[in-house]
Amino acid sequence: MTSTDDLIHSLASTAGTRQRGASLQAAIAVTGAASLACALLLVFSVFGIRQDFADMAVRMPFAFKVAYSGALVAGASVVALYAATPGASATALYALSPAVLLLACGVIFDPTGFPIMGRTDTAVAICVGRILFLSLPAMMLTFVFMRRSAPTQPLFAGAVVGMLSGSVGALAYALACRNDGTAFVAIWYAAACAIMAAVGAIVGHRVLRW
Amino acid sequence: MTVEEREQRWAEAMRAERRGEAVAYERMLKEVATALRRSLAPRLVRVGFGAHETEDLVQEILIGLHGKRHTWDPARPFLPWLHTITRYKLIDFMRHRRRDTRRRVDLPLDDWLEMVDPPADEAIRSTWEMDRHLAVLPVSQRKLVRAIAVEGASVRSVAQELATSEGVVRVTLHRAISRLLEAADATPTIKPCSRSKHDEHR
Numbered sequence: 081m082t083s084t085d086d087l088i089h090s091l092a093s094t095a096g097t098r099q100r101g102a103s104l105q106a107a108i109a110v111t112g113a114a115s116l117a118c119a120l121l122l123v124f125s126v127f128g129i130r131q132d133f134a135d136m137a138v139r140m141p142f143a144f145k146v147a148y149s150g151a152l153v154a155g156a157s158v159v160a161l162y163a164a165t166p167g168a169s170a171t172a173l174y175a176l177s178p179a180v181l182l183l184a185c186g187v188i189f190d191p192t193g194f195p196i197m198g199r200t201d202t203a204v205a206i207c208v209g210r211i212l213f214l215s216l217p218a219m220m221l222t223f224v225f226m227r228r229s230a231p232t233q234p235l236f237a238g239a240v241v242g243m244l245s246g247s248v249g250a251l252a253y254a255l256a257c258r259n260d261g262t263a264f265v266a267i268w269y270a271a272a273c274a275i276m277a278a279v280g281a282i283v284g285h286r287v288l289r290w
Numbered sequence: 291m292t293v294e295e296r297e298q299r300w301a302e303a304m305r306a307e308r309r310g311e312a313v314a315y316e317r318m319l320k321e322v323a324t325a326l327r328r329s330l331a332p333r334l335v336r337v338g339f340g341a342h343e344t345e346d347l348v349q350e351i352l353i354g355l356h357g358k359r360h361t362w363d364p365a366r367p368f369l370p371w372l373h374t375i376t377r378y379k380l381i382d383f384m385r386h387r388r389r390d391t392r393r394r395v396d397l398p399l400d401d402w403l404e405m406v407d408p409p410a411d412e413a414i415r416s417t418w419e420m421d422r423h424l425a426v427l428p429v430s431q432r433k434l435v436r437a438i439a440v441e442g443a444s445v446r447s448v449a450q451e452l453a454t455s456e457g458v459v460r461v462t463l464h465r466a467i468s469r470l471l472e473a474a475d476a477t478p479t480i481k482p483c484s485r486s487k488h489d490e491h492r
Contacts, residue, residue: 083349084323084345084348084349084352085320087349087352087353088316088320088323089316091316091352091353091356092312092313092316092319093312095310095311095312095315096307096309096312097310098308098359103363104361165361165363165371166358166361166362166370166372166378167366167370167371167372229358230354230361232374232378289382290354
């Protein structure tokens with residue numbers, strides 16, 4: 081009893097020391113922006129953007145890539161916020177539906193007719209590998225965010241962290257990706273996110289306890 | 291206090307904390323601790339934990355609440371937020387305690403081998419084996435053999451101790467020895483030898 085009262089007294093003595101305004105929404109926005117900046121920096125410095133960028137940027141495939149990975153980033157951010165907040169409503173999971181819808185549309189109504197495995201034999205391995213590489217800094221930053229908030233399901237929170245960082249990597253990689261098939265993009269960008277989610281779940285299970 | 295009143299009261303105290311009002315915050319933490327103690331104690335008792343563990347868990351939850359208080363959005367209800375943290379800490383606590391218990395009562399392979407292996411030390415081994423051999427004797431003979439042959443007492447002192455004559459002790463001892471030899475499946479040459487010695491002594 082007395083030790084609990086002592087504890088309460090010492091906790092209460094630090095009342096009001098946390099800065100207000102640093103809400104979780106703001107924190108994840110900053111984290112996302114920083115992650116994207118890191119990923120873009122890596123794209124420019126390591127891979128370089130496509131040579132025909134100006135021509136490509138106004139066409140449908142590029143718009144699809146950006147819309148799809150953008151929807152993934154937005155959806156995963158909302159779900160990450162849900163995973164980070166105790167007692168949040170699970171309706172946040174619906175935020176992923178636009179991305180799922182785009183994935184389905186991209187696979188079913190592929191107007192480009194490019195093969196699903198990409199233009200070359202190694203396209204899948206290269207694309208997925210590069211997205212994984214680009215999402216590494218995002219993963220570190222997002223884990224920092226997640227550790228500072230209060231995830232009550234470490235495994236799930238870790239998976240969401242991985243997914244968010246994977247989609248950030250995919251969004252950045254859209255500038256460099258040479259494969260324009262929407263089915264290719266829909267499937268293999270999602271596969272990269274899934275791999276990152278699995279990694280994140282394993283890491284999160286260990287790292288996200290508090 | 292109804293749930294709505296409690297929600298309002300504690301949410302207001304949490305807002306007060308952000309303004310730096312330590313007194314209101316401290317009062318709320320005490321109320322939370324009391325409520326937690328009351329609801330968690332029976333739950334923990336049911337799985338074999340006492341008041342001490344309950345207090346540990348309550349402190350864990352209070353520390354968690356305090357450390358993560360910035361994740362509560364004042365625009366949203368406080369009780370669901372606290373409930374999720376309490377649940378998380380309760381599950382975490384149970385998992386840890388179970389692991390602790392397993393470690394404390396665990397039987398590692400080394401200990402197990404020690405248990406099933408006869409003692410390695412020579413002296414201990416010989417008494418251990420002797421006890422095994424003496425087990426074939428009736429209790430009275432066993433006591434006597436141990437006193438004379440193992441502990442080295444004299445026939446007289448044993449007779450005094452057992453309140454009988456030295457002759458009875460001698461006879462009993464010899465009977466015990468021949469029985470032991472039989473049990474040890476000694477070769478026939480040894481048996482007559484001991485018999486004859488025994489006869490000579492007479």
